[in-house]
Amino acid sequence: xxxxxxxxxxxxxxxxxxxxxxxxxxxxxxxxxxxxxxxxxxxxxxxxxxxxxxxxxxxxxxxxxxxxxxxxxxxxxxxxxxxxxxxxxxxxxxxxxxxxxxxxxxxxxxxxxxxxxxxxxxxxxxxxxxxxxxxxxxxxxxxxxxxxxxxxxxxxxxxxxxxxxxxxxxxxxxxxxxxxxxxxxxxxxxxxxxxxxxxxxxxxxxxxxxxxxxxxxxxxxxxxxxxxxxxxxxxxxxxxxxxxxxxxxxxxxxxxxxxxxxxxxxxxxxxxxxxxxxxxxxxxxxxxxxxxxxxxxxxxxxxxxxxxxxxxxxxxxxxxxxxxxxxxxxxxxxxxxxxxxxxxx
Numbered sequence: 001x002x003x004x005x006x007x008x009x010x011x012x013x014x015x016x017x018x019x020x021x022x023x024x025x026x027x028x029x030x031x032x033x034x035x036x037x038x039x040x041x042x043x044x045x046x047x048x049x050x051x052x053x054x055x056x057x058x059x060x061x062x063x064x065x066x067x068x069x070x071x072x073x074x075x076x077x078x079x080x081x082x083x084x085x086x087x088x089x090x091x092x093x094x095x096x097x098x099x100x101x102x103x104x105x106x107x108x109x110x111x112x113x114x115x116x117x118x119x120x121x122x123x124x125x126x127x128x129x130x131x132x133x134x135x136x137x138x139x140x141x142x143x144x145x146x147x148x149x150x151x152x153x154x155x156x157x158x159x160x161x162x163x164x165x166x167x168x169x170x171x172x173x174x175x176x177x178x179x180x181x182x183x184x185x186x187x188x189x190x191x192x193x194x195x196x197x198x199x200x201x202x203x204x205x206x207x208x209x210x211x212x213x214x215x216x217x218x219x220x221x222x223x224x225x226x227x228x229x230x231x232x233x234x235x236x237x238x239x240x241x242x243x244x245x246x247x248x249x250x251x252x253x254x255x256x257x258x259x260x261x262x263x264x265x266x267x268x269x270x271x272x273x274x275x276x277x278x279x280x281x282x283x284x285x286x287x288x289x290x291x292x293x294x295x296x297x298x299x300x301x302x303x304x305x306x307x308x309x310x311x312x313x314x315x316x317x318x319x320x321x322x323x324x325x326x327x328x329x330x331x332x333x334x335x336x337x338x339x340x341x342x343x344x345x
Contacts, residue, residue: 001060001061001062001063002030002031002060002061002063003058003059003060003061004028004031004043004044004058004059004061005043005044005046005047005056005057005058006034006041006042006043006044006056006057006058006059006061007021007041007042007044007048007051007054007055007056008039008040008041008054008055008056008057009039009040009041009042009054010038010039011035011038011039011040014040017042017054018042020048021042021044021048024048025045026044026045026046026048027042027043027044027045028043028044028045029064030063030064031043031061031062031063031064032061032062032063032064033061034059034061041057041059041061043059043061067118068117068118069118070118071111071114071115071117071118071119072085072114073118074114074117074118075107075110075111075114077107081103081104081107084101084103084104085104085111086098086099086100089115090170090171090172091119091122091171092151092153092162092164092169092171093151093152093153093154093162094121094122094123094124094151094152095122095123095124095125095126095148095149095151095164096115096119096122096124096125096126097126097128097140097164098111098112098115098125098126098127098128099127099128099129100127108127108143109143109144111125111143111144112125112127112143112144112145113125113144115144116144116145122145123145123146123148123151124142124144124145124146124147124148124149124151125142125143125144125145126140126141126142126143126149126164126165127140127141127142127143128140128164138165140164140165149163149164149165149166150162150163150164151164153169153171155171155174155177156174156178156203156207158199158202158203158206158233159229159232159233160197160198160199160202160225160229161197161225161228161229161232162197162225163221163225166219166221166222167196167197167219167221167222167225168196168197168219168222169196169197169199172322172323173199173263173322176320176322176333177199177200177203178203178207180200180203180204180261180286181203181204181206181207181208182207182208183259183284183286183335184204184208184209184210184259185208185258186208186209186210187209187210187211188208188210188211188258188259189210189211189212189213189214189255189256189257189258189259189280190204190210190212190213190214190257190258190259190260190261191213191214191216191249191253191257191259191260191261191278192204192213192214192215192216192261192263193216193246193249193260193261193262193263193264193271193274193275194216194217194246194261194262194263194264194268195215195216195217195222195226195241195261196217196219196222196226196263197222197225197226197229198215198225198226198227198229198230198239198241199229200261200263201213201215201226201230201235201239201261202229202230202233202235202239205230205233205235205238205239206233206234206235210238210259212238212240212255213235213238213239213240214239214240214242214249214253214257215230215239215240215241215242216242216243216244216246216249216252217241217242217243217244218243218244218245218246220243223241223243226241227241246264246271246274246275247271247274249274249277249278250274250277250278253278256278256279256280256281256283257278257279257280257283258280258282258283258284259283259284259285259286260275260278260279260283260284260285260286261286262275262285262286262287262288263286263288264288265288265289265290265331266289266290268287268288268289269289269299269302269303272287272303272306272307273306273309273310276306276307276310276312276338277310279312279338279340281339281340282337282338282339282340283337283338283339284335284336284337284338285334285335285336285337285338286333286334286335286336287303287333287334287336288331288332288333288334289331289332289334290325290329290330290331290332291329291330291332292328292329292330293328293330296319296332300314300317300334303334303336307338311340311341312338312339312340312341313338313339313340313341314336314337314338315336315337315339316335316336316337317334317335317336317337318334318335319332319333319334320332320333320334320335
């Protein structure tokens, strides 16, 4: 309890007086107002100049519990370990995905519980390893909260069901998905070669006017959730989901693509030839990779060589650094215009 001066205000005037005190920055927020049958006591920093009709008293108030602003405030670790605590992590729906260095593994449960306490909407905290393989799955372990890996994530008014244990989804690409959607022209045929749970495909279908979007993925669980997400976001008439290896797209798709999404960092390079095999004579390609700054120019040169083998010229190549992935490594997007040679178009 803490004693402080307070203004005794009839309940009928409580809200207007509270707003006035707040506006004048006189209302204390470190203690809790006391409500009685006919009046309320507002703790004040100093007496207002005009208190006509209200009584000023000194009263003991209950001290508010200060909520921690960051999960680190709840942890009691040696100083050398505090500096190792992650400053960022992914939030997918009601699940936090966090990577920890080896020196913090023995404290993982404490870290997980601290994250739960500082994020009221979070139900589960998962310790994760990097994504690997064409199915884009990861090794993970629940370190706090409910034993669940399925959640619903929302962005830009869209809703995606995600299983963080068996499918790929990055909340940090929300603005990138929206950016790509704004580039799509009416009537385009779009191919999402590594669609995952359908996030790029659905964003494009909802915010642009494509003729058709083909969402391809090899992961059976991702395909199941993509179909579910397409229904719940009302784009069944635009998005067609196909479970297949992206390298087989040329024999599966009924028509060529005006725009291709290649969101498979570390591996998209191996599929660039397959992408060109389904490209229209003039095609826009959104290519994603994880590279060091010094590697970007070399990667572009390699893509140009692959394109030349299929009689395509790559122009208007724009590099977007979406986020840092590791020290000196970036998650990048290349916006590419691919044009087939006129003599063989």
